Amino acid sequence: MNILITSLARLLIFPGLVFAVPAAWFFLWVERKAVARMQGRIGPPFMQPFYDFIKLVGKDTPQRTGASGMLMKAWPLIAVSAAAGAVGLLPVLPASGGFQGDLILLLALLEVPSMCIIAAGFSSRSIFGEIGSAREAVLSVSYNVVFLLAIISIAASQHTFRLDTLAQLPASPLRWLGIAAILVCLPAKLHLNPFSLPNAEQEIYSGPMTEYAGPELAMWELSHGLEWVAATGLVATLIAPQLTLWWVAALVFVALSFFIVLLLSVVASATARLQIDTTVRFYWQCTLIFAVLAVASALFMRLRA
Amino acid sequence: MSYKIPMGPYHPALEEPYKLDLICEGETVCDSKLRIGFNFRGIEHLAETRNYIQVVALMERVCGICSNIHTLTLCQAMEGLTGLTPPPRAKYIRVIMAELERLHSHVLWAGIAAKLMGFKTMFMTCFEIREKVMDVLCAISGNRVNYAMNRIGGVNRDISDPQAILKMVEALELEMAHTVIPIFTTSRTAISRCANIGVLTTEKAVSCGVVGPTARAAGLPQDIRRAAPYAAYEEMEFDVPVQPAGDVTARLLVRALEIMESCKILRQALAKLPPGEINTGDDKFPFTTGTATSRVEAPRGEVMYSVSWKEGSRTPSRVHVRTPTFANMPAIRWMVMGARLADTPLIQASIDPCYSCTDR
Numbered sequence: 001m002n003i004l005i006t007s008l009a010r011l012l013i014f015p016g017l018v019f020a021v022p023a024a025w026f027f028l029w030v031e032r033k034a035v036a037r038m039q040g041r042i043g044p045p046f047m048q049p050f051y052d053f054i055k056l057v058g059k060d061t062p063q064r065t066g067a068s069g070m071l072m073k074a075w076p077l078i079a080v081s082a083a084a085g086a087v088g089l090l091p092v093l094p095a096s097g098g099f100q101g102d103l104i105l106l107l108a109l110l111e112v113p114s115m116c117i118i119a120a121g122f123s124s125r126s127i128f129g130e131i132g133s134a135r136e137a138v139l140s141v142s143y144n145v146v147f148l149l150a151i152i153s154i155a156a157s158q159h160t161f162r163l164d165t166l167a168q169l170p171a172s173p174l175r176w177l178g179i180a181a182i183l184v185c186l187p188a189k190l191h192l193n194p195f196s197l198p199n200a201e202q203e204i205y206s207g208p209m210t211e212y213a214g215p216e217l218a219m220w221e222l223s224h225g226l227e228w229v230a231a232t233g234l235v236a237t238l239i240a241p242q243l244t245l246w247w248v249a250a251l252v253f254v255a256l257s258f259f260i261v262l263l264l265s266v267v268a269s270a271t272a273r274l275q276i277d278t279t280v281r282f283y284w285q286c287t288l289i290f291a292v293l294a295v296a297s298a299l300f301m302r303l304r305a
Numbered sequence: 306m307s308y309k310i311p312m313g314p315y316h317p318a319l320e321e322p323y324k325l326d327l328i329c330e331g332e333t334v335c336d337s338k339l340r341i342g343f344n345f346r347g348i349e350h351l352a353e354t355r356n357y358i359q360v361v362a363l364m365e366r367v368c369g370i371c372s373n374i375h376t377l378t379l380c381q382a383m384e385g386l387t388g389l390t391p392p393p394r395a396k397y398i399r400v401i402m403a404e405l406e407r408l409h410s411h412v413l414w415a416g417i418a419a420k421l422m423g424f425k426t427m428f429m430t431c432f433e434i435r436e437k438v439m440d441v442l443c444a445i446s447g448n449r450v451n452y453a454m455n456r457i458g459g460v461n462r463d464i465s466d467p468q469a470i471l472k473m474v475e476a477l478e479l480e481m482a483h484t485v486i487p488i489f490t491t492s493r494t495a496i497s498r499c500a501n502i503g504v505l506t507t508e509k510a511v512s513c514g515v516v517g518p519t520a521r522a523a524g525l526p527q528d529i530r531r532a533a534p535y536a537a538y539e540e541m542e543f544d545v546p547v548q549p550a551g552d553v554t555a556r557l558l559v560r561a562l563e564i565m566e567s568c569k570i571l572r573q574a575l576a577k578l579p580p581g582e583i584n585t586g587d588d589k590f591p592f593t594t595g596t597a598t599s600r601v602e603a604p605r606g607e608v609m610y611s612v613s614w615k616e617g618s619r620t621p622s623r624v625h626v627r628t629p630t631f632a633n634m635p636a637i638r639w640m641v642m643g644a645r646l647a648d649t650p651l652i653q654a655s656i657d658p659c660y661s662c663t664d665r
Contacts, residue, residue: 039429127310131332131646193423194494202318202421202650272494273423275647276332 014250015233016088023254024225025049027232027261034265049225056218068123072211075120076219082112083226090233091164092253098164103155106163107148110230113223114140114189117198120220121208132207135276136198142283143188143195146290150181153294154238157301167237174297179238181290183260186231188283190224192264194271195279232257232264307335310646314343318421318650321660325637325653332646337638344664352624357383357457357590360621365451367626368662370413373406374603375610375662376455379624381535382612383457385597387590393579395459396537400574401470402445402454403536403601404567408477409438410604411560411567414657415485418557421651422498430484434477441473459584467575474575478568486561499553503640503652506551513636516629517606518563519656522548522555529602540577541570553655560657592616596623605629605657628662 010016015023028049036043064072086109089102114136121133155161157174169175188195198207209220236256243249274282313324322343328336348367352360364379365372377399384391391399416431439449445464446452454460464470489495505515510523520527528545530538546562548555596613606629613623633656640652 035425039426040433041429127308131310196423197647200423200647202423203647205317269426271424272419272427272492272498274494274497275645277645278497 011085011088015090015092015229015253017084020084020087020226020229021222023229023257024222025053027228027257028221028225030258030261031228031265031268034262035269038266038269049221053218053221056213056221057215059214061214061216068125071123072120073216075116075123076212076216076223079113079116079223080219080226082109082116083223083230085109086230087226087233089163090230090237091167092233092237092250098162101161102163103151103161103166106230106234107151110189110227110234111140111144113227116223117208117220120212121198124208124211126211128204128206128210129208131204132198132210135200135204136208138276138280139188139195139197142280143185145287146181146283147185147189149287149290149294150178150185153298154178157298163237167240168242172301174294174301175238177290177293177297179235181286182235182238183263184286185283186235186260186264187267188279189231190228190264193268194274196268196273197276197279200273228261229257232260235260312649312653314340316650318654320417321658323658323660325641325649327641327646327649329646334641334644334646334649337641337649339634339637341634341660342664344660346665348665349624349626353620353622355621356619357592357621360624361456362453364624364626365453367665368628368659369450370410370659371406371603371605371608371662372451373402373454374601374608375626376453377403377536378599378601378608378610379612380455380457381599381601382597382610383590383592385599386592386595386612386614387457388593389458389585389587389590391459391584392582393537394463394581395583397574397578398445398460398462398464398583399455399536400538400541401464401571401578402442402452402460404570404574405438405442405445407567407604408564408571409435409442410657411564412438412481412485414560414604414654415489415557417654418553418651419489419495421654422495424492424495427485427488427492427495430488434480434485437473437477437480441470441477444473445470456584457590458587459582461584463583464575464578467578471572471575474568474571478565481564481568486564489557489561496554498648498651499557502553502644502648503655504550504552505636505640507549509639510551510636513639514632515606515636515656516632517602517604517657518556518559519606519633519636521546522559523551524549529600529607533600535599535601537574541573543570553651556655592618603629605659606633608662626662626665628659628665630656630659630663634658634663 033043086106089106091098118133118137121129154175158169160166191199236253239256240252307328307330310327310329312327313319314322324340326338327334352363355363361376364375367375412431412435416428419427443449446454446462505523507524510520510525526545526547531545543566546559548558592614594616598611600607600609609627611625612621614621637653641649644652
């Protein structure tokens, strides 16, 4: 009973929906505002992502019929629920309860929105959506190797797939290496420059989202915001020091996520968009370097132990 | 399996409506088809219904970026028909306006190119500098876009304080030398987007008959300012930058170097501005029957006007315009062939197309 209540509280309140949705809007705003300031623009007002969401939700869209129409409606909902679930799994609070293997579930849930985007682009039957989806697919097989390798090597070195145990372990070189590798993957995961290929507006409009409008687009925006919270939150929980007071832990989590958003915005505004082959080459080179370092480091730690 | 991707007539990568149909295989472009005419306004016909004062104001509206070049070319052609020669001060002011316009056009193009690489920070930086160039133009002419500077036999407004303008130009030059040019030549992501794409070989450039920076970036040293000097260009010292590579980087470099050359010309012209009248003071013009042509080097290449008149008439019987984009755009097909789809917006923009002028 107790476990059920904590799990529900985590999923629905903190760091789940009640926290995650405003946090998603907040991070979207921070990113837009930071990029705008760096570009010499004023940027949107604080409430803008919320207004955007409300405005999109209030719009009427033409009815889609048939199986592809139903699929097009379903993808954004699946993406939002998966992203919200991923945020709910983050071990932000001390002793918040977790289970063996929740890391694997988190990684799977983090991957669902990007799969939904790929599927959505193809079911929209727009040529721009299809190209965007193809790009997203290529991008995702490239960066995911580094991303998964980083997380799994951290987990393997500590002999655990429990997130909360992982988050409380002392910092080791391998852990910092893993965090660096995850940070390299985040721009691609969040479709930011220099890897903003699937939604390269000057080339393919908004890629898989081209055919979306109204409430469905609002759901995509929300899932994108939740992805921000989940992805930056994952890094924040890995970096955050061990804390016993729950509100200090929550504050540190928010502050760290905020700085990661700022860091990503700086990178995004200082770079041009790369081409797909340069991007793929970059990530596979990263994979190679990281694989060598991670295996060496894991072996070294085993030998020492 | 090949498929067709329509780029345009309305597309985030295009400044103006035109259409590029790309035949692609995967992400590679095999062939393309260019369609123009979405911006046709019938200006050449309208010109035949306007008198010699009105036609200058009308032709200024052919283009929103190089508005001064169009009136300059038209006025030079009409001066050929009336036998008037503008005074030396007017010729210098024409050079100053033309070079400021080149600066503003090249900086604007740099911004658009940056945007097409997805480099929006650079876009904002370029447009900030462009604002300052427009401030200089506004300080001279009182207008930001359609300057209304040229008239038959001279210019409409004088530069009363060349030193103040010189200071503004020097500040601009410093800013461009410190921001736009280094970022475009050293940013690794920017270079990786431009190098070896959209290559136009010298032979292809000759056979397509390209003009302006597109030709100079393909190794053809052609510049009307040097080959057939007009206004006061004979008295200016400047280099014509030529790059042999023919890719987008070469076009970028040619324009970056031209920005510096324009600043050099501006400094000379403002320092040597001769005293005297700024126009001949006539308001009635004795047109002779015949056709006169005039060529000038616009920011995008050679602009040619051919003006026909009948003696005693107040309106021209024909005004024909040939714009640089008309000469450059067939080359796009050869540039995008074999390119990646992601590069096509940048490649088509690298000729700095102006379909407002081309369609008129």
